[in-house]
Amino acid sequence: MRTDTPPGDALPAREHLPAAPAGAPVLDVTIPVYNEEQDLAPCVHRLHDHLTRTFPYGFRITIADNASTDRTPQIAAGLAARIPEVRSFRLEEKGRGRALRAVWAHSDAPVLAYMDVDLSTGLNALLPLVAPLISGHSDLAIGSRLARTSRVVRGPKREFVSRAYNVILKSSLSARFSDAQCGFKAVRADVAAKLLPMVEDTGWFFDTEMLVLAERAGLRIHEVPVDWVDDPDSRVHIVRTAVDDLKGVWRVGRALATGALPLERLARPLGDDPRETEAARGAGRLVRQVAGFCGVGVLSTLFYLLLYALFRGGLGAQGANAAALLVSAVANTAANRRLTFGVRGRGRAVRHQLQGLVVFAVGLALTSGSLAALGTATGNASHTAELAVLVAANLAATVLRFLLLRAWVFPDRAAPGPERAAPGVAAAPAAPVPTPAPDPVASSAPTPPSTLPTSTTTTSGERTAR
Template identity: 70%
Template sequence: MSFSTLPSHLAAGIDHHAPVLDVVVPVYNEEIDLEPCVRRLHAYLRSHFPYRFRITIADNASTDATADVARRLTRELPGVTAVHLPEKGRGRALKHAWTHSDAAVLAYLDVDLSTDLGALLPLVAPLISGHSDLAIGSRLARGSRVVRGAKREFISRSYNLILRGTLAARFTDAQCGFKAIRSDVAARLLPMVEDTGWFFDTEMLVLAERAGLRIHEVPVDWVDDPDSRVDIVSTALADLRGIVRLLRGFGSGRLPLAALREQLGRNPLPVPGVPAGLTGQLLRFAAVGAASTLAYLLLYALLRIGAGPQWANLIALLITAIANTAANRRLTFGVRGTGGAWRHQFQGLLVFAVGLTLTSGSLTLLTTVTDDPAQHLELAVLVAANLLATAVRFLLLRAWVFRRTGSRP
């Protein structure tokens, strides 16, 4: 097939003599496995892949005969090229090969070919069509078939649970060596990826997800390579360090995800009559509000033991208001970094004054009706007043405090 079958945004500006797909095989001291892998991959692509392709052997600092095997394969097999990097690191090899490729879609797979090649076309098809931005093979998705030991299964699932708990990742398998990315996406995303080792995949996927890119997952058939040379302990420690680095980057606002989202991200589908981003903001605000209300009621009940209702209300509401503004700043309205934090807190306290007026006024009204109201009645009145105050708070936060950052990056 020719480039005429590609979407216009992929075909435009691409050399029509360039391949549609560039499959990178990163290797380090793989003189034994490299040749059978490349020959099998080449035969499969020639027989089953309907577009022009290239296979790139990315040798990262091998010290055995891997480079010699790679050079021989480039002479014997059309469409096979090789690059040699003087420094070790799978992420470094992938980043170099992808950055210098002229193909429309970039992919990679591990030299052991643990993943069945039948998943390759389903992996890249959504990228060729323009439907998705990245694609990953998943050993944990429904429909996948995996043969591996209990130890590696436990490690893989534990790692993905850690990613979900710390980085709120929604993809199911970060470590499967079977991934693809559109070249236009790679050109903007890869400069933000800092890791040069095994954490490269995870960092790329987390940044892509945070930027609103669409990640397509393909269930794969996967058979564990018993001769794998990955150092599990050192790799796990490096992954944990990478997670901490990303958390710091997100917290400080150092990563320009908003700009990347604006360039490449997929905005939510428009809903007639509903401002963009409003639905997501309401859901996040409601979650923060529910947590704040529970904290407020707990503090009020504790403070009420030794203080009057007005003082207990004031202190509990002030503490939760400060925490609420900080949480909504980050989670609901997507403001990162410390810039403007003090101004936002000051404006939040003014919004707090509105809530204080509503809740204090409700208590005053209650005491005019009955001199000694029961505590459960006080709490019921405060819940109702807080619901009204919460609605007013959201409107003021969206329209005034965070009006310039109304969408989440």
């Protein structure tokens, strides 16, 4: 599974896949099979014909043989020999998840998909399935038989089992996708490279585990309503599969509850839209500032209460409150200046302290007013009641203090202005720089036309946009 993911644990921002050279596969469709000598050849021919006629990119069809004991391996080898876009992959152990993991790990296509050999899902949904992955809009895509606009033909037993299983997923693992086990899914290769090592199951629960982990990590899952006709000759053992799935639900739920999975490796940043980038930076700054302000605030409150207790005996309630609040306000402004808002150096330090004193006056008015309302000036309240009222008043003033500090005392340092520029943007020069006169010879030369992308068409249905 070769990708262009940069070094490091996190995934890069989603981007449209670059134009592939002619003949290079953009999509690799895997067909897991076990003893499918009757259905394999018709399935591959039908899928190849559909992709040749309708798919605008290079593609490959990979037959993943799960230790078949009939003529399936020979048929798969013959198809691979006759059709250039088909290859065969043999595994000596059974398991759909094991087959997909092995094939996808060796694929060089940027989009990886799979479908069941019975082609129960209509092929017209294949391009809508993979298009969001090619464009960079989504990370995974699934076909859904339970979407409102899906058209499904199947018996009541399969219908009940499918819906009951998805109810279990929603109630136990808080899954929001609608259909976990439809055999029609796709994933970007860069996502699969990070996601699949965390997936333990090698059988039918492989799909569910992959989707649950992807959703918990915040990856985007695209759902496509599909037309689906049940295969009456399906060899799926419903009871045994259901028991294995319930064991998988328990295992994954326990791992998520204990934090045993490094889901942070699947986190994606926003795209390259400057508005998204600036919004993300602003949100990150706000979170860091709130955390820093809360930390400084806790320490300042403890410092204030200590000073108030020390001053109370000699200055009285109002005097102790004013003195303790003044000293703690100076310390609070200095700490927030450096730790919360990242201001370094001595520049504007005095101005910041003066502005901090204005904020202090607001806090003094709130706390003094609270004490006056309590009647402490006449000695009618207990010392414990005084402390409780002061704590409540300080908490009420905290939000206002933070807003004043952020918007007035320490405005956003990333905002461009006459005295500072946004990070990474050079400040405007103090005086205009003279520019040389234009070269009359160069200016008379015609401007070359822009190069526009062209489309080349290759044989065997591999049409690649350039």
